[in-house]
Amino acid sequence: MKKLKIILMCCVFLWLTIGEVCAYVMPLEQILGRVRKQFVTLNTLIIEQATHVIHSENPIREKVYREKVWLKTPRYERSMEMAAPHLQNTAANTPKTENLPEQTMRQPNPDTAYRWLLMANPKGEISAFLSQLGIQIWDLGYDRCNGIVAYRVGARDRGNPRLLVDKERFFPLLLSYILPGGPEGRLVTVRFKDYRKIDAGWYPYEIEYALEGAPTESYHILNLTANAPIQTSLFEREVPRTLTPPRPSINQSKPDDQRLNTIMRNLEKKYQ
Numbered sequence: 001m002k003k004l005k006i007i008l009m010c011c012v013f014l015w016l017t018i019g020e021v022c023a024y025v026m027p028l029e030q031i032l033g034r035v036r037k038q039f040v041t042l043n044t045l046i047i048e049q050a051t052h053v054i055h056s057e058n059p060i061r062e063k064v065y066r067e068k069v070w071l072k073t074p075r076y077e078r079s080m081e082m083a084a085p086h087l088q089n090t091a092a093n094t095p096k097t098e099n100l101p102e103q104t105m106r107q108p109n110p111d112t113a114y115r116w117l118l119m120a121n122p123k124g125e126i127s128a129f130l131s132q133l134g135i136q137i138w139d140l141g142y143d144r145c146n147g148i149v150a151y152r153v154g155a156r157d158r159g160n161p162r163l164l165v166d167k168e169r170f171f172p173l174l175l176s177y178i179l180p181g182g183p184e185g186r187l188v189t190v191r192f193k194d195y196r197k198i199d200a201g202w203y204p205y206e207i208e209y210a211l212e213g214a215p216t217e218s219y220h221i222l223n224l225t226a227n228a229p230i231q232t233s234l235f236e237r238e239v240p241r242t243l244t245p246p247r248p249s250i251n252q253s254k255p256d257d258q259r260l261n262t263i264m265r266n267l268e269k270k271y272q
Contacts, residue, residue, distance in 0.1 A: 025140045031151050032126040034170040035117075041200045042119045044230045045071040048082070048223040051108075054216045066222075067108050073120050076235040079108040109209065109217060114175050114190040117163075118203060130154075133177035134161040145173040145191075159187065171195050171202065179211060186212040200226040 047069040054062045066082040113133060117126065130137050135154040143152040145164045150173055154162025164174040176189040188211050192204040205221040 025142065026151065028127060028137055028140060028153065029124065031140075031153065031165055031170070032130075033123070035165055035172060036121055036123070036126060038170060038202050039118050040120050042203070042226055043073050044227050045069070045119065045203075046225040046228055046230070047071070047221060050220045050222055052218040052220065054218065065106055069108075069112075069115075070230055070234060071112070071115060071119060072230050072232070072235070073116075075116065076230075076232065077112045077115070078235050079112075081106055081108060111179060111188065111209075111211075113177065113180055114188070114207075114209070117172055117175060118192075130163060133175075133180070135163060135177060136161075142167075148173060150174075161187070169195075171204075188212075198224060198226055 049067055049069065051065040051067050052062050053065070067079055068082055069077070069079045071077050116129065121129070127137050130153065137153055139152075139154055139156070141152045141156060143150050143156070143164055145166075149167045150164040151167055152162060152164055154160065154176075156162075158176075161177045162174075163172065163176075165171070166173055172192050174189065174191050176187055179186045179188050188209070190210075191208040193206040193208065195202050195204050203221070203224060203226075205224075207219045209217045209219065
């Protein structure tokens with residue numbers, strides 16, 4: 001009986017020890033430091049992408065646009081729509097796409113907050129950036145994303161802002177945040193997929209962007225150029241010129257003056 005108690009106590013002690021080891025979560029700055037290293041050499045990006053807009057009420061059909069995005073640290077961005085691509089679906093299970101005519105224009109997604117996580121950031125800046133997005137950076141734990149064990153930064157509840165990072169490779173898998181500048185406080189959920197090695201590091205070749213109350217957008221990279229020189233002037237917004245009415249000539253008489261002159265001439269003729 002005494003031996004049985006000793007064995008049970010040892011089992012309990014071992015179970016508690018294993019539980020503590022499994023529950024250990026890497027400190028925040030260590031997690032974010034490993035994330036930062038994956039993209040620390042990406043200072044500029046030129047991205048050509050196919051944007052698939054998927055409507056929740058009819059997900060079988062989707063519209064496809066071709067867009068180009070320029071990014072430069074710190075926080076310079078520009079995007080524009082290119083000619084609509086003529087993409088063919090080769091897989092049998094690929095959703096049917098609807099290519100728009102070239103004259104149909106679409107404003108690219110103005111929200112690029114999620115992209116800055118995937119580029120060079122100064123040491124210690126990512127934590128401040130996540131706080132600005134409404135993520136509770138002091139709340140850490142484990143989670144899963146598409147079956148992958150991940151570190152969680154932020155609330156456990158899926159309806160709140162948070163960041164999920166691949167535990168093994170330290171790639172961002174999911175980022176959710178409150179839309180910057182949005183008056184309604186709508187939640188954005190971005191999923192990063194298909195990471196590929198490029199000359200300057202790694203980058204996800206598929207990004208899924210979902211904003212509450214809006215169609216889901218899926219970005220598939222067609223061409224990516226890293227660290228090419230980009231002039232800052234490219235990001236300056238062109239302000240449309242306003243047409244100012246021409247100023248009247250100095251010698252040009254006002255309408256009231258012309259009427260007065262006409263009346264004076266008529267009076268002179270009458271009393272001559």
